[in-house]
Amino acid sequence: MDIVTTPQLIAGNWKMNGLLAARGEIAALAAGLKGRARLPEVLVCPPATLLHGFSGAVAGTPIKLGGQTCHTAAAGAHTGDVSAEMLKDAGASYVIVGHSERRTDHNEANALVAAQARAAWRAGLSAIICIGESEAQRSAGQMEKTLADQIAYSVPSETTVANAAVAYEPIWAIGTGKTASLDDIEGAHAFIRARLEASLGPAGRSVRLLYGGSVKPSNAKEILSTRGVDGVLVGGASLKAADFLAIVDGARVAV
Ligand code: PEP
Numbered sequence: 001m002d003i004v005t006t007p008q009l010i011a012g013n014w015k016m017n018g019l020l021a022a023r024g025e026i027a028a029l030a031a032g033l034k035g036r037a038r039l040p041e042v043l044v045c046p047p048a049t050l051l052h053g054f055s056g057a058v059a060g061t062p063i064k065l066g067g068q069t070c071h072t073a074a075a076g077a078h079t080g081d082v083s084a085e086m087l088k089d090a091g092a093s094y095v096i097v098g099h100s101e102r103r104t105d106h107n108e109a110n111a112l113v114a115a116q117a118r119a120a121w122r123a124g125l126s127a128i129i130c131i132g133e134s135e136a137q138r139s140a141g142q143m144e145k146t147l148a149d150q151i152a153y154s155v156p157s158e159t160t161v162a163n164a165a166v167a168y169e170p171i172w173a174i175g176t177g178k179t180a181s182l183d184d185i186e187g188a189h190a191f192i193r194a195r196l197e198a199s200l201g202p203a204g205r206s207v208r209l210l211y212g213g214s215v216k217p218s219n220a221k222e223i224l225s226t227r228g229v230d231g232v233l234v235g236g237a238s239l240k241a242a243d244f245l246a247i248v249d250g251a252r253v254a255v
Pocket of ligand 1: 177
C-alpha cells in the first residue's frame with residue numbers, strides 16, 4: 001500500500017492589515033514559488049475585503065486563499081459579518097476559526113468555534129481551528145486543562161485531515177516575539193495529538209497540527225523540523241513576501 005503523506009501547511013494570517021496595493025506582495029510570493037518542484041501547501045489569509053482582489057493574482061499559482069473568521073449562518077440579518085459561503089465565493093478555500101484574537105476581542109467561545117468549523121464545511125471550506133493557552137493559564141498550571149477543553153468543545157467530531165487543521169497558538173507567543181521553545185512545542189503537540197486521537201479516533205492521528213506564535217524566517221526551519229509539527233500559522237512575518245518565502249523554505253517537503 002502506498003504511504004500518503006500530507007504536506008506541511010504554511011499559512012499566513014494577515015489579520016487586519018493590507019489594502020489592495022498589497023497584491024504586489026502576492027505577486028512577489030507567486031514569483032518566488034514559481035518553478036519549485038516540491039512545495040508545502042501555501043496559504044494566505046488576508047482580510048476578507050482582499051480575497052476577491054487577490055484571487056486573480058493567485059490563479060495558476062500554488063497559493064491558496066483563506067478567510068480569518070466566519071459567521072455560522074450562510075446569510076441573514078448579521079450586520080458586519082461574513083459567511084463561509086461568501087468567503088468561498090470570493091476565492092477562499094480555507095477559513096481560520098477560533099483565533100485567540102477573535103476569542104478575546106469578540107468573546108468567541110468553544111461552542112461557537114465548533115459551529116464556525118461546521119459552517120466552513122457546509123460551504124466547502126477547510127477550517128483551521130485555533131487553540132492555545134494564555135500566560136495566566138500556563139503559570140497557573142492550567143495549560144493542559146485549557147487545551148483539553150478547547151479540543152473537546154471547539155474541534156467537532158467530524159474533523160478529518162481533509163477538512164481541517166488544528167493550530168496550537170500559545171497566546172503569550174502571538175505577536176510578542178516570544179516563541180515557545182522547541183521542547184514546549186513538542187510537548188504541547190504530543191499532548192494535543194493524544195487528545196485528538198482520543199476524541200476523533202483514527203482521524204485524530206492524521207489531522208495536521210500547526211504551531212503559531214512569533215514564527216519568523218530565523219526560527220521557521222527548526223520549528224518545522226520539530227517532531228509533531230505539521231505546519232505553521234504565521235502572523236506578522238507573513239505580510240512581506242520575502243519573509244514568508246523564507247518560512248516556506250523551512251518546510252519539510254517530500255523527496
Ligand atoms: C497569529 O496571529 O496567528 C500569529 C501567530 O501571529 P504572530 O506570528 O505575529 O505571532
